[in-house]
Amino acid sequence: MDDHSVCSTHAPAGNKASLRETSHESHIPSAEVLEAIENVILEVLKSLAQNRAPVLTVARRSDWRNIEFKDSVGLQMIPHYTTKQIRSDCPRSAPKFALMLKILSMIYKMVQSNTYATKRDIYYSDILLFGSQSVVDNIINDISCMLRIPRRSLHVAVTVPSNVQGIKNLISHAKFMLIVEKDATFQRLLDDDFCNKLSPCIMITGRGIPDLNTRLLVRKLWDSFQIPIFTLMDADPHGVEIMCIYKYGSVSMSFEAHHLTVPSIKWLGLLPSDLQRLNIRKDVLIPFTKQDQNKLASIQKRPYIACQPTWKKELEIMEASKLKAEIQVLTSLSSDYLSRVYLPNKLQFGGWV
Numbered sequence: 499m500d501d502h503s504v505c506s507t508h509a510p511a512g513n514k515a516s517l518r519e520t521s522h523e524s525h526i527p528s529a530e531v532l533e534a535i536e537n538v539i540l541e542v543l544k545s546l547a548q549n550r551a552p553v554l555t556v557a558r559r560s561d562w563r564n565i566e567f568k569d570s571v572g573l574q575m576i577p578h579y580t581t582k583q584i585r586s587d588c589p590r591s592a593p594k595f596a597l598m599l600k601i602l603s604m605i606y607k608m609v610q611s612n613t614y615a616t617k618r619d620i621y622y623s624d625i626l627l628f629g630s631q632s633v634v635d636n637i638i639n640d641i642s643c644m645l646r647i648p649r650r651s652l653h654v655a656v657t658v659p660s661n662v663q664g665i666k667n668l669i670s671h672a673k674f675m676l677i678v679e680k681d682a683t684f685q686r687l688l689d690d691d692f693c694n695k696l697s698p699c700i701m702i703t704g705r706g707i708p709d710l711n712t713r714l715l716v717r718k719l720w721d722s723f724q725i726p727i728f729t730l731m732d733a734d735p736h737g738v739e740i741m742c743i744y745k746y747g748s749v750s751m752s753f754e755a756h757h758l759t760v761p762s763i764k765w766l767g768l769l770p771s772d773l774q775r776l777n778i779r780k781d782v783l784i785p786f787t788k789q790d791q792n793k794l795a796s797i798q799k800r801p802y803i804a805c806q807p808t809w810k811k812e813l814e815i816m817e818a819s820k821l822k823a824e825i826q827v828l829t830s831l832s833s834d835y836l837s838r839v840y841l842p843n844k845l846q847f848g849g850w851v
Contacts, residue, residue, distance in 0.1 A: 531647055675726070677716065683825050707743065766841075782827050
């Protein structure tokens with residue numbers, strides 16, 4: 499599944515970005531989400547045990563009688579809304595009943611395994627079954643409403659729009675932007691409320707190698723706000739490669755570099771020198787493969803590395819140790835070390851290169 503993340507938005511299929519600015523959407527603990535889904539399935543099983551056709555009860559979301567307007571909130575659903583039943587024994591609704599169970603099972607697995615997907619991902623997992631993206635979107639909204647659980651707590655991410663150039667009138671109080679290599683780290687920082695706790699910031703992840711839309715979005719945000727942009731990558735050649743794509747661009751898209759690159763991007767972490775400074779245990783580090791050695795040698799020969807003596811030094815530390823580390827290695831110090839200690843200290847004391 500091809501996908502990305504922003505402080506809280508995601509890129510469409512073929513995109514690797516998610517973006518989230520500070521959000522006040524409450525996060526529901528995973529155990530509660532799993533229990534809510536289990537209760538729905540339990541009702542289905544009870545009906546079958548009693549030889550009754552199972553039904554799913556969902557709110558009539560598009561019925562204005564279920565909506566009220568409040569100045570402080572805008573439009574919101576009333577507490578005692580009218581509902582409709584998705585029946586398993588009715589030819590018209592049986593297909594939707596089946597698809598709702600299918601997507602509920604996918605959500606259950608994602609919450610259990612602490613993984614995330616976009617609505618687009620879910621559609622592309624079985625195009626023939628779902629038929630169209632709008633079917634998936636509608637069912638996810640019904641499930642979210644039925645369970646009374648926001649989509650992010652269902653581990654369904656929102657995509658960054660593909661028409662990045664069409665985004666207008668951007669306003670933000672963000673003090674900086676943080677590009678995170680991996681979705682798992684991105685989601686962990688969201689769960690720790692990192693965007694709000696330290697200072698307002700924008701977080702974006704390309705879930706690995708960023709696609710065109712992700713890079714366009716980073717550039718758009720830079721043009722709009724001119725705030726510092728930092729990267730949080732694994733301390734390995736692959737992480738450095740991804741960071742270089744954001745900062746300097748890729749050979750294949752060099753003809754569009756002026757729309758895509760942000761040369762002011764700083765490398766915040768995970769630095770090879772951090773591993774020594776923090777006394778990270780050797781047994782939690784990963785030995786280089788031959789592929790890692792070749793990738794690092796290739797990066798060290800690139801013309802832009804010669805212009806970055808501090809980057810050059812970090813790469814030399816990595817080369818000498820022949821060890822790499824994922825961002826998650828910081829959990830060996832404490833479970834919330836990344837958001838509680840590492841990032842605040844780095845940002846406060848200028849620990850970037």
